[in-house]
Structure formats: structure tokens, C-alpha cells
Amino acid sequence: MPVRVGANKTAKPVPSQLSELGRAFWSECKYRGGAKVFGEAEPADYLYQIREGAVRTCKQFSDGRRQIGAFHLPGDIFGAEDGGVHRFTAEAIVNTTVWVAKRQSLFARLAKSDIAAANNVRHLVTRTLEHVENHLLLLGRRNSLEKVVAFLLEVDRRLGQPDVMVLPMGRRDIADYLGMTLETVSRSLSVFRDERILSFRETNRKIVLHDRSKLAERVCQPDPERR
Amino acid sequence: MPVRVGANKTAKPVPSQLSELGRAFWSECKYRGGAKVFGEAEPADYLYQIREGAVRTCKQFSDGRRQIGAFHLPGDIFGAEDGGVHRFTAEAIVNTTVWVAKRQSLFARLAKSDIAAANNVRHLVTRTLEHVENHLLLLGRRNSLEKVVAFLLEVDRRLGQPDVMVLPMGRRDIADYLGMTLETVSRSLSVFRDERILSFRETNRKIVLHDRSKLAERVCQPDPERR
DNA sequence: CGACTCCTTGACAGCGTTCAACAGTAGTGG
DNA sequence: CCACTACTGTTGAACGCTGTCAAGGAGTCG
Numbered sequence: 001m002p003v004r005v006g007a008n009k010t011a012k013p014v015p016s017q018l019s020e021l022g023r024a025f026w027s028e029c030k031y032r033g034g035a036k037v038f039g040e041a042e043p044a045d046y047l048y049q050i051r052e053g054a055v056r057t058c059k060q061f062s063d064g065r066r067q068i069g070a071f072h073l074p075g076d077i078f079g080a081e082d083g084g085v086h087r088f089t090a091e092a093i094v095n096t097t098v099w100v101a102k103r104q105s106l107f108a109r110l111a112k113s114d115i116a117a118a119n120n121v122r123h124l125v126t127r128t129l130e131h132v133e134n135h136l137l138l139l140g141r142r143n144s145l146e147k148v149v150a151f152l153l154e155v156d157r158r159l160g161q162p163d164v165m166v167l168p169m170g171r172r173d174i175a176d177y178l179g180m181t182l183e184t185v186s187r188s189l190s191v192f193r194d195e196r197i198l199s200f201r202e203t204n205r206k207i208v209l210h211d212r213s214k215l216a217e218r219v220c221q222p223d224p225e226r227r
Numbered sequence: 228m229p230v231r232v233g234a235n236k237t238a239k240p241v242p243s244q245l246s247e248l249g250r251a252f253w254s255e256c257k258y259r260g261g262a263k264v265f266g267e268a269e270p271a272d273y274l275y276q277i278r279e280g281a282v283r284t285c286k287q288f289s290d291g292r293r294q295i296g297a298f299h300l301p302g303d304i305f306g307a308e309d310g311g312v313h314r315f316t317a318e319a320i321v322n323t324t325v326w327v328a329k330r331q332s333l334f335a336r337l338a339k340s341d342i343a344a345a346n347n348v349r350h351l352v353t354r355t356l357e358h359v360e361n362h363l364l365l366l367g368r369r370n371s372l373e374k375v376v377a378f379l380l381e382v383d384r385r386l387g388q389p390d391v392m393v394l395p396m397g398r399r400d401i402a403d404y405l406g407m408t409l410e411t412v413s414r415s416l417s418v419f420r421d422e423r424i425l426s427f428r429e430t431n432r433k434i435v436l437h438d439r440s441k442l443a444e445r446v447c448q449p450d451p452e453r454r
Numbered sequence: 455c456g457a458c459t460c461c462t463t464g465a466c467a468g469c470g471t472t473c474a475a476c477a478g479t480a481g482t483g484g
Numbered sequence: 485c486c487a488c489t490a491c492t493g494t495t496g497a498a499c500g501c502t503g504t505c506a507a508g509g510a511g512t513c514g
Contacts, residue, residue: 040449059364059449060449061368061447061448061449062447062448062449063447065368065447066368067363067364067367067368069360069363082349082350082352082353082356083353087357087360088360115342115345118342118345118346118349119345121349122309122345122348122349122352123309125309125349125352125353125356126309126310126352128356129309129352129355129356129359130314132356132359132360132363133296133314133315133359135363136294136296136359136362136363136366137286137294139363139366139367139406140294140366140406141288141292141293141294141403141406143469143470144469144470170491170492170493171492171493171494172492172493176368179366179367179368180470180471181470181471181472182492182493183470183471183472183493183494183495184469184470184471186493186494186495187470187494187495189494190494190495203478203479204478204492204493204494205492205493220288220289220290220292221288221289222267222286222287222288222289370501370502371501371502397459397460397461398460398461398462399460407502407503408502408503408504409460409461410461410462410463410502410503410504411501411502411503413461413462413463414462414463414502416462417462417463430510430511431460431461431462431510432460
């Protein structure tokens, strides 16, 4: 359950694209790890930007299988839906602080003539689309090692290629993101560790990438030249 | 290569959503089976609606693997990109007739204040997003039989549940759409045929579904109740 | 007719899942 | 401080689904 911490109705400096969405009213919310931010089919009334922590969007199936659509890291904006309802559930992975914007006013402006607001929502949806399309390629035609490589490189890039990559999510989450089992994720990481491409620091969620180029060699790139 | 057949600059009755995009100039184009409609990374200057035939959007990898992102059937609109370049290649599967709209003017209007045009593009992108998200669930955590079921039900629905489903695409295309091999696709169809859930008419691309509900039982649905 | 493409079917191997055991870590309470 | 529990992650072993390789049938076209 969300813990309303405080209102933030003054125009504080809002990083990245959020400021472009106009003078909305912002609040800060905190979620404990595992808490639901919003559920599938719930009305999409808010936009979220992560201040600290991490969020996963996923879909649960009745037989226990689960597919994670995306991980959201600090700075990421999520919750943008065109239709008005969420199609995935969003859950905090660890204790997480987000800034929340009421989207109600935003959407009202779409119906009117606020071209800037419409374009901003469209860009957010398009960015989501691009990520899902890349994710599609990941799930469709890659073996387990390639999937883990792609995951590592994606997180590494989005964290700004830090010396030590601290994963907020566990092996189960990685597995459900990549469409494989947590055992195979673990085994794949062990393979790269044995090959000295990466190593663990203290815990098995802190990873040091020793050779990003060698890692990147193991995934196949799209072919610009059609055959 | 596209074969320009004729111009169609008069305001003919345009079916479905295309008319909402405003009074653009439409042309009719024909493509032979296998012909490229547009390529990856090419500028997205046109919108397409299929009159007859079928188109696949796909991405080719350098090692021969291929992922098909979507099949487009008569009535479908495709080619809507937010960024201005295509992220997938589009190819005619069979001899195909499309209506083409110059998107140039459309995009120019986005920069101005045409809220209707912006919303229409946004809806097209959102529909694409919804399809890709469903596709993601298909590729991530389903076995071969479930994948083929989902494919059959999707095509059946989009063709309007005809008595005889005529597939424009071959087994290889289905396989690359579902992230499996054509042999496994063939085997899965044979399983359903042996179970009398479907049968073939004349050719192996004409399929009769005898029991859609029994088919639907074999795929797992998203769980509305989180456990 | 021959060459070709597309599809089916069989045999087999391999990759990844499943099941299981165990280790490492954190939290809790005596 | 330690014992106990719960959780997470690693590793092993065996199974099974699906990919791979191969052969052959069915349809098409010159």
C-alpha cells in the first residue's frame, strides 16, 4: 500500500521529460518492496517517475507463470497509457520512492487542443513501444546465454555503466523478464563468471562487468543488409 | 518493387479509421508476394491500409534468424511510426494491394495544432503497442501448442471467424512469428488435426476450426486475481 | 517431365526445465 | 551470542520439449 509522504505542489525542479508535461501537481509516494503501485485494468490516472528504487511491470497468469514487461529504474517515467486503463500490474521491487503526477488534468487537455501534452504522451507511448519491440526480439529467437547478455547490457546501460552494477531485482524477476527459469539465469551468470567476463562483489546481486565488448559479442545484432 | 497502379485523389469512401485521418491524398499500390513495402530505418513517410493480400513486418538477423512482429490483413493500417523511421521491414506475403497516404502532410500538422491528427497517430501507435504486448506474452511463457493456438485464434478473429480460414502466410512465417521452427508448427497443427479440433480443406493453408472453445481452453489466460 | 517450393513426418540430440539438495544471508527471539 | 527460520541463490541429475537433420510427399510451373 502506498504511503503518502508529502505534497509537492510548488514547481520544484523536475528532471528530464517530466517538466515538459506542464505544471501538474506532484506528490512523493513511497512503496515497500513487493507493494503494488497499480494493478492491471485499473484506471490510469497518474504518471510516475522513480526517484529511488525500482519497479517492475508484469502480468500474472492463472497457472503461476508470470511475464515481466519492463523494469523501471531511477529517472524512468511509467504509467503512461493511452486508453485510460493499465494493461500491466506495477510493483515495487525494493523500497521505492516515486513522484506521482495526476494525469487527469493532462488527459482533459488532450481532449481540448493542448498539442504539447498530446505529443508528450505520444512520445512516452512510443518509447514504451520501442522497448517492447526490443523485448520481443529478445524473447523470440535467443538462447539463454544471449538473453542474459542482453539483460546485463540493458541494465548496465540504463544505470550509466557503473563500476559495480547493483541489481535491485532477484533471479526470479530476471527469469520472468527473459522468459526462462531462475535456475537457467543462475547457470548463465555462472558461465560468464567462470569465463571471467564478470564477477560478483559481496552479494550475488552486485555484478562487475570486466569485458563489455566480449559480452556484446555473444548477442546477434539485427542485419541491416537484407539477403 | 512497388507497382504504382493508379492515383486515387478523389475522396472515395475510405473504410474504418483511415477516414478519420483527414483528407489526405490516397494512392493505390500493388506489391508482388515477397516484395518489400518498406525497409528498416527507412523514413516513415506513408501510411498504408491493406485492400487485399497480406503483409508481414519483421526483423532479420545476421545469422539467419528472423522475427516477425505482426501480420497485416485486409483493413489493417500499418506504417505508423512516431519517430519518423521504420523499425521493422514490411514485406508483402502474397500479391497485395494497399492504399497509401502521404504522411508528410500529416506530420506537419502534428507540429502545428491539429489535435485530431495527433490523437489519431497516438491511437494507431497505442494499438500497435497493445498488439506487441500481447505478442510478448505469447513468446515469453508459452509452449509450442499454446503458441499455435494463440496464432490460430488471433487470425480467426481478425478474419471474422470465417468457415474456412485461408492463411496467406506459410509455415515458416508462422514459425518466425511465434519464435519456433516450422517443423514444430507443422507438428502442432497435426496434433490438433488428429484431435479433430481442426481440419484442412484442399490445401494445408485452408483450415477449418471445428471447436474454437476447445482450442481456447488450451491457452492460459491472464489472472485477474493476484495470488 | 524435371526442378522447385512448401509441408509433413521420423529419428535423434541438445538445451532448458523440473526436481532436489545444499549453501549463504538476513531477520527474529531467546 | 547463538539457534532457529525463512528466503535467495547455486549446483547437480534426469527428463522432456523442441530444434536439427533427413527423407519423402504434394502441389506448381516452366
